[in-house]
Amino acid sequence: MSAATIALLGQPNSGKSTVFNALTGMRQHVGNWPGKTVEKKEGSFAHNGTTYEVADLPGSYSMSANSDEEVITRDFITSGKADVVCILADSSQLERSLFMLADYAGLDAPCFLVLNMEDVAKDQGKSIDVNVLEKKLGIPVMLFSATDTKAYDKFYETLERALKGKTRINVSELEKEYEKIEGYNDIKSSISEKALSGCTPMWLTAKYIEGDKVVSAKLNEALSKDSLSKLEAASKNSGGAIATGECKFKWIDELLTGVVNKPKTSVSLGKLDRIYTSKVWGKPAVVLTVILGLIASFIPALPIMGLGSVVDMLKNVVHDALVNAAVPDILTGLICDVVLQSMGYVIKMLGFVLGVTLVFGLLEEVGIMARISYVFDNTMGRLGLQGKSVMPFLVSFGCTMGGAAGARVIDNWGQKVLTIALAWAVPCGAAWAIIPMLSTVFFGLGAPLVIVVILLVMILHMWITAKIFGKGLVKKEDRCGMIMELPPYHKPKWGALLRYVFGRTKDTFFRVVKVVLIVCLIFWLLSYGSGETDTSILYRVGTAIEPVTKFFGLPWQLFIAFIAASVGKEGAVGVISALYAGTSYGEGFAAAMSGAARAANLNELLLANVSKPEALAFIFAITFNLPCVVALAATYQEIHSVKWTLKIALYYTVVALLLACVAYHVGLLIF
Numbered sequence: 041m042s043a044a045t046i047a048l049l050g051q052p053n054s055g056k057s058t059v060f061n062a063l064t065g066m067r068q069h070v071g072n073w074p075g076k077t078v079e080k081k082e083g084s085f086a087h088n089g090t091t092y093e094v095a096d097l098p099g100s101y102s103m104s105a106n107s108d109e110e111v112i113t114r115d116f117i118t119s120g121k122a123d124v125v126c127i128l129a130d131s132s133q134l135e136r137s138l139f140m141l142a143d144y145a146g147l148d149a150p151c152f153l154v155l156n157m158e159d160v161a162k163d164q165g166k167s168i169d170v171n172v173l174e175k176k177l178g179i180p181v182m183l184f185s186a187t188d189t190k191a192y193d194k195f196y197e198t199l200e201r202a203l204k205g206k207t208r209i210n211v212s213e214l215e216k217e218y219e220k221i222e223g224y225n226d227i228k229s230s231i232s233e234k235a236l237s238g239c240t241p242m243w244l245t246a247k248y249i250e251g252d253k254v255v256s257a258k259l260n261e262a263l264s265k266d267s268l269s270k271l272e273a274a275s276k277n278s279g280g281a282i283a284t285g286e287c288k289f290k291w292i293d294e295l296l297t298g299v300v301n302k303p304k305t306s307v308s309l310g311k312l313d314r315i316y317t318s319k320v321w322g323k324p325a326v327v328l329t330v331i332l333g334l335i336a337s338f339i340p341a342l343p344i345m346g347l348g349s350v351v352d353m354l355k356n357v358v359h360d361a362l363v364n365a366a367v368p369d370i371l372t373g374l375i376c377d378v379v380l381q382s383m384g385y386v387i388k389m390l391g392f393v394l395g396v397t398l399v400f401g402l403l404e405e406v407g408i409m410a411r412i413s414y415v416f417d418n419t420m421g422r423l424g425l426q427g428k429s430v431m432p433f434l435v436s437f438g439c440t441m442g443g444a445a446g447a448r449v450i451d452n453w454g455q456k457v458l459t460i461a462l463a464w465a466v467p468c469g470a471a472w473a474i475i476p477m478l479s480t481v482f483f484g485l486g487a488p489l490v491i492v493v494i495l496l497v498m499i500l501h502m503w504i505t506a507k508i509f510g511k512g513l514v515k516k517e518d519r520c521g522m523i524m525e526l527p528p529y530h531k532p533k534w535g536a537l538l539r540y541v542f543g544r545t546k547d548t549f550f551r552v553v554k555v556v557l558i559v560c561l562i563f564w565l566l567s568y569g570s571g572e573t574d575t576s577i578l579y580r581v582g583t584a585i586e587p588v589t590k591f592f593g594l595p596w597q598l599f600i601a602f603i604a605a606s607v608g609k610e611g612a613v614g615v616i617s618a619l620y621a622g623t624s625y626g627e628g629f630a631a632a633m634s635g636a637a638r639a640a641n642l643n644e645l646l647l648a649n650v651s652k653p654e655a656l657a658f659i660f661a662i663t664f665n666l667p668c669v670v671a672l673a674a675t676y677q678e679i680h681s682v683k684w685t686l687k688i689a690l691y692y693t694v695v696a697l698l699l700a701c702v703a704y705h706v707g708l709l710i711f
């Protein structure tokens with residue numbers, strides 16, 4: 041069996057990960073906004089006796105290397121590891137999307153061009169003549185819909201053609217444009233054919249003119265002093281990236297004449313966009329969209345949450361059966377209070393995860409999430425951030441780790457750190473599974489009010505945090521918004537969306553169930569350490585520090601749960617139930633236990649042992665605590681600074697306790 045490596049290259053949002061997933065059967069993040077893939081992902085597949093390794097590269101507007109993910113992409117392409125490069129462009133906006141192809145032209149790896157989103161271009165009334173383009177470019181070109189799983193035979197055929205023919209882009213017309221730049225020929229004549237493997241002198245010359253730092257450094261090593269001083273002199277009046285950019289766009293214009301037929305009437309902004317981009321209605325419309333989205337998430341979530349309650353009931357039945365069968369207490373405890381208790385909780389949480397992933401996945405696919413970023417671009421600018429920061433915030437409603445990773449597209453380090461620091465304040469999926477549940481148990485119909493207050497506190501928290509950390513992290517001159525482009529709306533592809541939603545829910549299940557089981561088990565063991573709860577390690581430590589924790593409104597059990605929540609919020613509720621269920625003191629608990637059957641479910645335990653102000657304190661403490669250890673690790677991975685990671689973690693712990701304290705004392709006044 042032969043082997044070949046394919047690299048998927050293209051501007052953000054051109055469909056690389058969609059192709060990658062279809063080829064390899066893997067599940068990379070896909071959505072209708074630029075900048076999802078920030079790390080190279082590799083997978084493989086076999087076709088016609090060849091094994092292909094595929095690399096899904098982060099989207100990049102050109103072959104320049106300004107931000108982390110652009111460096112990853114360019115390094116992979118110029119390293120010569122790919123036997124063939126598949127360049128993807130968005131057929132619905134070819135003029136802009138082909139810029140990557142123009143910037144790639146002159147690199148030495150064989151390639152072919154995939155004009156993706158054929159269906160969207162068709163809906164816009166565009167027709168594209170692939171044969172003419174193929175002749176002009178000298179490489180295989182195909183029209184394609186990556187989301188159409190039946191269209192891949194054509195993809196394999198084009199891929200094989202490119203591999204066999206080792207096809208390279210015909211750059212003669214582009215070079216004619218470059219030659220009009222002052223000094224171009226002089227620079228090129230000083231760069232030898234072999235100056236840098238994988239790059240032609242034409243490509244190196246263009247990058248040198250653009251002031252590309254990596255290329256300049258490499259040329260410094262490769263060329264003689266004489267040649268270098270000649271380069272410098274020749275490039276003085278060349279006009280930099282603006283001059284080469286003009287050449288590339290002219291070349292693209294030339295390429296597309298006679299290739300794309302556009303409809304006569306220009307495509308106007310959709311009705312929705314007229315609202316979203318309106319100065320007055322934009323923000324309210326976006327806020328309404330998010331609120332409706334959260335409410336809609338409950339529709340698919342509720343039946344699954346109901347299933348979680350069934351497991352809770354099952355727990356009681358199993359408990360009675362085990363007690364009747366005289367199974368040792370420790371085993372009954374393990375099965376009922378650790379395993380079944382965790383499962384019931386995890387299933388309830390998964391319902392919400394599934395609901396949120398489905399609804400927000402849909403909004404993302406259609407392109408509405410990108411509008412949300414756009415609307416908040418200005419506000420972000422005022423916080424010292426970029427429009428791009430909004431997506432990490434929104435992603436953090438699902439998972440802070442995802443939010444932190446999403447911040448990689450921000451090319452300014454200070455803004456990246458600040459974005460992640462603020463994203464921590466956004467309650468994640470696990471928090472959203474706990475807050476509504478606890479609020480309903482304690483405050484009944486007042487629960488929505490608690491949620492609204494939490495959202496308001498979140499906004500205030502982010503604003504204050506931006507003020508505190510912003511000054512040191514973001515210089516004044518960098519304080520400008522950066523308009524995020526608006527991708528065209530896409531019709532949702534239900535099959536792909538549902539596969540994504542179920543995949544994500546399954547992944548979350550396996551990740552979460554481990555955390556919940558382990559955290560639950562550890563705390564259960566600690567609290568049952570010596571068989572008697574009031575002599576257990578946790579009881580002794582907990583009661584010793586209780587005078588301090590009480591100040592923040594947290595009895596010792598809740599304080600321990602707060603600590604457990606910084607490992608993973610998922611574990612907090614398991615810990616509470618293990619601690620309260622194992623507590624042999626507390627009149628309420630005794631009352632709950634004295635029922636005919638063992639009716640002590642979590643709600644009753646909580647109501648019997650925790651007062652309303654304490655519950656409020658706890659809700660605030662775990663909502664605004666540091667998200668979890670995984671998010672902590674992801675943050676370090678993105679910002680590469682132990683100091684800042686610890687600083688943010690400490691800040692969040694202190695703020696969470698302060699908020700708990702305030703909530704408790706306000707609670708005392710109200711209840």
Ligand SMILES: Nc1nc2c(ncn2[C@@H]2O[C@H](COP(=O)(O)OP(=O)(O)OP(=O)(O)O)[C@@H](O)[C@H]2O)c(=O)[nH]1
Nearest residue numbers: 052053054055056057058072075076077099185186
């Ligand atoms: N209608 C339509 N949508 C498509 C097609 N191909 C991809 N999409 C959608 O386009 C969006 C972007 O696709 P991705 O695969 O995430 O793009 P990407 O190039 O990996 O983007 P980044 O990782 O951000 O660089 C997603 O919403 C896809 O579902 C297609 O042929 N037709």
Ligand SMILES: [Mg+2]
Nearest residue numbers: 056057076077
């Ligand atoms: Mg991608």
